Every structure is written in C-alpha cells, then in structure tokens.
Amino acid sequence: MVEYTDSDWNWDFYKELVDDVEENKNIIQCISCGKCVGDCPATKVSNFNIRKIIRKVLRGDMSVLKDSDIWYCYLCERCKRVCPKDNINIPLLIINLRNESFKKGYGPRYNDLRKYVEMSEKFLTNGTVLEDPLEGGLPPERIEELNEICNFARIKYVFKASKNKTKEKKKKKS
Amino acid sequence: MESFNLVLNLDEIERQYPENSLDYFKDKKLCLFKACLEKYFPGVRWGIQDLLEELQLNISMCVNQSCCSGTFFQRNLITRAQFSAINERNLNEMNQVAEIVLFSCNGCYNSLLRGREFLKIPEVKKKTNKILNRLKKKGIGQNYPHKYDILENLNLKLLHDLDFLYLIRNDVLNSLKFDLKDLKVAIHYGCHYLNLSRDKRNVEDYIRNKTKLDELVTLFGGIPVDYQERESCCGWGASQLLINPKEALKITFNKLKSAESVGADFLVTPCPTCLYTLSKPEYRDKMYKWYGDKLDIPTIHLNELLAMLRGCEEERCITLRRKTPRLDEIFEIITRE
Numbered sequence: 090m091v092e093y094t095d096s097d098w099n100w101d102f103y104k105e106l107v108d109d110v111e112e113n114k115n116i117i118q119c120i121s122c123g124k125c126v127g128d129c130p131a132t133k134v135s136n137f138n139i140r141k142i143i144r145k146v147l148r149g150d151m152s153v154l155k156d157s158d159i160w161y162c163y164l165c166e167r168c169k170r171v172c173p174k175d176n177i178n179i180p181l182l183i184i185n186l187r188n189e190s191f192k193k194g195y196g197p198r199y200n201d202l203r204k205y206v207e208m209s210e211k212f213l214t215n216g217t218v219l220e221d222p223l224e225g226g227l228p229p230e231r232i233e234e235l236n237e238i239c240n241f242a243r244i245k246y247v248f249k250a251s252k253n254k255t256k257e258k259k260k261k262k263s
Numbered sequence: 264m265e266s267f268n269l270v271l272n273l274d275e276i277e278r279q280y281p282e283n284s285l286d287y288f289k290d291k292k293l294c295l296f297k298a299c300l301e302k303y304f305p306g307v308r309w310g311i312q313d314l315l316e317e318l319q320l321n322i323s324m325c326v327n328q329s330c331c332s333g334t335f336f337q338r339n340l341i342t343r344a345q346f347s348a349i350n351e352r353n354l355n356e357m358n359q360v361a362e363i364v365l366f367s368c369n370g371c372y373n374s375l376l377r378g379r380e381f382l383k384i385p386e387v388k389k390k391t392n393k394i395l396n397r398l399k400k401k402g403i404g405q406n407y408p409h410k411y412d413i414l415e416n417l418n419l420k421l422l423h424d425l426d427f428l429y430l431i432r433n434d435v436l437n438s439l440k441f442d443l444k445d446l447k448v449a450i451h452y453g454c455h456y457l458n459l460s461r462d463k464r465n466v467e468d469y470i471r472n473k474t475k476l477d478e479l480v481t482l483f484g485g486i487p488v489d490y491q492e493r494e495s496c497c498g499w500g501a502s503q504l505l506i507n508p509k510e511a512l513k514i515t516f517n518k519l520k521s522a523e524s525v526g527a528d529f530l531v532t533p534c535p536t537c538l539y540t541l542s543k544p545e546y547r548d549k550m551y552k553w554y555g556d557k558l559d560i561p562t563i564h565l566n567e568l569l570a571m572l573r574g575c576e577e578e579r580c581i582t583l584r585r586k587t588p589r590l591d592e593i594f595e596i597i598t599r600e
C-alpha cells in the first residue's frame with residue numbers, strides 16, 4: 090500500500106525543524122539502513138520505530154507530533170553511535186520533536202509529567218533532584234540564580250502545579 | 264569551541280608520564296562533582312574520596328554547584344539555552360576552585376559535555392548569554408555575585424572516574440587490601456559512557472570495544488564474563504522507567520537475566536543512575552511479578568567496589584540500608600582474609 094503520494098510532500102515542517110536545530114538537517118542523509126532500529130532498546134519493548142519517525146519528518150508529515158511514539162525514546166544515544174552516517178543525531182531530533190509537540194499543545198499526558206513534580210520542586214528549592222543531598226542543598230541566594238535561569242521554562246509550571254496541589258491538600262485538611 | 268576540549272586528554276598524560284600517570288595529578292586541584300544519586304549510594308562518593316585522600320591529592324567539593332539538570336532537559340522542561348546556562352554556571356563555579364573535575368555519574372558527565380556542545384550553535388549561545396546577562400543585572404555584593412560568563416578559554420577539564428581510575432590503575436592496585444578472588448563479574452558501562460565520543464572517521468575508535476572496566480576487574484583479580492545484553496541500556500532511559508515502567512523494566516530484566524544466566528556473581532557499573540535502576544528492591548519485585556523470574560544478582564558501583572577492595576568498613580562503602588540482594592554476601596567473600 091502506498092503510504093504517501095507526491096502531493097503529501099511538505100518541506101515546510103522539515104525546514105522548521107532545521108531552522109530550530111541546524112543539526113537536524115543531517116537526517117536527510119539517512120539511507121534507511123535500519124541499524125538504529127536493530128539496536129534500539131525502545132524498539133525491543135514497544136512499537137517505537139525511529140526509521141518510521143525519520144520517514145515522517147522527511148515527508149513533512151506533521152502527524153508525527155501527535156504520535157505517542159516520540160515519547161518512547163530512551164535517549165540512550167545508541168543509534169547515534171551505530172548509524173553509519175556521520176552526524177545524524179536522533180536523540181536531539183526526538184527532543185526537538187517533543188518540543189514542537191509541546192508547543193502545539195499535544196505534549197505528553199499529565200500523568201507522565203506528574204512524575205517530575207517532585208524533582209522540579211527539589212531542583213528549584215534545593216538545587217538537586219533529591220531531598221537532603223549528601224552535603225546539603227545550595228545556599229538560598231544561589232537558588233535564586235537557578236530560578237532566574239529557569240524563568241518561563243516548563244519546569245516552573247510543573248513546580249507551580251505542585252504548589253497549588255499542596256495548597257489544595259492543606260485546604261482539605263483544615 | 265569543541266566539547267572534547269573539556270575532556271582531559273588522557274593520551275597526552277600517558278605520553279608525558281609513561282611511568283606513573285599519577286604524577287600528573289599531584290600538583291593539580293581536583294574537584295568531585297556532586298551527583299544527586301550519591302545521596303542514595305554514599306559509598307560512590309567515599310570510595311573515590313578516600314582513595315584520593317590516601318594518594319594525597321588536592322581535592323575539594325564545590326559548594327555552589329547545582330544538579331546538572333540533565334533530567335529536566337531530557338524531558339523538555341528547560342530549553343537548550345537554559346540547560347547550557349545552568350552548565351556554564353556550574354563550570355564558572357568549579358573553575359574557581361579546581362583545574363580538574365571528576366565525575367562518578369555518566370549522566371552528569373554527559374550533561375556538562377552536552378551543555379558545552381550546544382554553545383557551538385550561535386542561536387543557543389546568544390540566548391545563553393542573554394540569560395547570564397540577566398543574572399548579572401541582579402547581582403549584589405560578594406556572596407551574591409551572579410556573575411557568570413561563557414568561559415571561552417576554559418582551562419577546567421572534565422574526567423570520568425572510570426577513565427581516571429584506569430589511568431592510575433597501578434596505584435589503585437597498590438592501595439588494595441583484598442582482591443576479587445576469581446569472582447565472575449558482569450560489566451555494565453552505561454549508555455552515556457559507552458556511546459559517547461565516537462569518532463566515525465577514525466575506524467579504530469569507532470568500532471573498538473570500550474574495555475577499561477573489564478581491564479580493571481581483571482587487574483583486581485576478577486573474571487569479566489561476556490553476556491548477551493552487555494551493551495544494552497539499564498532501563499532507566501531518561502526517566503522512561505518512571506513513565507512506562509512495564510516496558511522499561513523489561514529492558515532491566517533482560518539485562519540482569521542475561522548476566523545471571525552466564526553465572527555472573529555480581530554486576531559492576533560506573534554510573535549511580537544505572538545502579539539505582541538495576542538494584543532497587545521495588546523494581547526487582549515488580550520484575551518478579553511481571554516477568555515471573557526472581558533475580559537476585561547483586562549490583563555494585565565501581566567506586567563502592569573500590570572501597571570494599573580497599574578494606575573500607577561495610578556501612579561506609581556499600582551502605583547496607585540500600586538492601587540490594589546479596590550484596591552482603593559479596594562483601595563477605597571479598598573481605599575474607
């Protein structure tokens with residue numbers, strides 16, 4: 090069955106991705122050899138198939154942003170190592186696609202991000218992702234620096250969501 | 264600005280100090296990067312710290328260093344510029360106290376290298392600069408400097424613990440009280456060590472196996488065993504284990520099962536994140552429930568193993584409260600006089 094026709098071809102999406110992350114232009118060198126798929130841990134345990142994702146991107150098929158597939162990559166960089174081509178950086182492409190997906194409002198399910206609430210909170214109040222690190226967290230004025238760097242980042246929204254939740258809990262208790 | 268400029272040139276040291284590479288470090292200021300997960304596995308820190316102290320090297324910790332933030336970058340919770348700014352902040356801070364930074368975690372090591380790599384992209388560099396300038400405007404006084412720049416000619420060098428221990432392996436060997444008594448050892452390097460820095464134009468570098476940990480284990484009197492899943496991921500997968508535990512733990516299961524099936528007595532890794540995934544009792548229970556096999560192969564970080572071999576007391580080197588299966592057995596075998 091023909092998956093795409095010539096009229097489906099859309100370079101704008103590809104250009105957008107390359108505009109954002111120049112390294113993405115290297116995926117055009119992909120010869121579809123499948124080495125990355127054969128060695129990919131995500132492929133072994135799910136329907137994730139990086140070659141399919143690359144094909145969609147090269148076709149300009151933006152539905153890839155809605156696919157849950159892009160959230161299954163382990164960012165292990167194995168593909169980058171085994172790929173016979175010089176500079177194809179799949180984990181970076183995946184991060185970029187996830188970013189676009191976020192921007193368009195498809196993003197991951199809330200449940201997935203919920204796992205990050207605690208870590209985000211620790212980072213923005215302690216400077217580490219664990220409570221009570223080996224030699225204590227960062228001094229408070231240094232925490233300010235991290236908060237300033239992370240201004241407008243999603244980590245802040247995740248953090249705020251956690252604060253609201255704690256408030257709600259407190260309300261319920263009282 | 265190439266990322267590998269940040270990596271300490273080991274070949275050069277071996278050339279300059281063919282007899283004893285340790286000499287190179289004798290007049291250097293070293294800093295131990297604080298990995299978040301050392302909280303769960305303090306032996307990962309003490310193992311290396313005790314050795315460096317015994318070797319009378321000049322070491323410190325950087326109080327103002329934050330978490331590398333790799334986990335947030337990998338889940339798109341911060342941008343590349345923010346990630347690079349956090350990295351540059353850490354590099355600035357460490358640069359004030361050290362010349363070489365040592366890493367006990369593949370993830371932290373990879374983060375610092377990657378943050379720098381992004382600065383090669385003009386757009387990211389511009390944005391990172393903007394963030395750092397914003398910080399400067401807020402700066403007041405000595406204790407609150409906020410003065411960070413992208414350090415173009417940074418002298419600070421980064422060094423993974425495994426590479427370091429391998430480089431000074433003869434001195435490490437001399438410091439050991441016990442040996443591995445022919446125990447069979449499954450080696451797990453971890454993706455962010457194994458898949459890093461491959462130069463595809465250099466055929467030898469591209470296809471050759473990474474073997475430093477195997478060589479160390481042999482040197483310490485153990486027998487590295489070959490197992491099918493040797494190069495596979497531990498299952499953590501940039502937090503996939505939290506998000507899709509059933510799939511991720513299948514990878515963990517396959518890895519441990521494959522190591523067990525060739526008779527490995529324990530598994531050793533140079534990364535605390537891999538260690539966390541491979542040893543957490545709750546994960547072992549889940550694997551038993553989901554895949555039907557009870558796995559009890561013990562897992563140890565390289566630095567913890569080093570501490571054991573050097574005769575460090577049990578609580579300090581492997582913190583038994585982490586309750587990894589059969590770790591006390593291995594401790595007992597190794598430290599038997």
Ligand code: SF4
Binds near residue numbers: 121122124172177
């Ligand atoms: S290994 Fe490289 S060239 Fe081969 S299919 Fe994967 S990305 Fe394409």
Ligand code: SF4
Binds near residue numbers: 132139164168179
């Ligand atoms: S980085 Fe992602 S696509 Fe590449 S091998 Fe790992 S899981 Fe597969």
